[in-house]
Amino acid sequence: MYAVPINAPTSVRIENKDLREFALELTAYPSELLFPPVRTRHVSIAGRHGQYSLGDIF
Secondary structure: OOOOOOOOOOEEOHHHHHEHHHHHHHHOOHHHOOOOOOOOEOOOOOOOOOOOOEEEEE
C-alpha cells in the first residue's frame, strides 16, 4: 500500500482543502448520502387486484 506523507506538498485542492483532508471527510458521511435509498413506484388500477410496477427511483 502506498501512502503520501502528510507533510508532502499539496497536489490537489478542492474548495481550498487538501484532497487528502477532503477524502477523510467523504468517508465520514452517513451511508444515506453515499448510497441513497431506492424508491419503488407502483400503480393500482380500480377493479383489479394487485399493483403494477412503474420502476424504481434512485
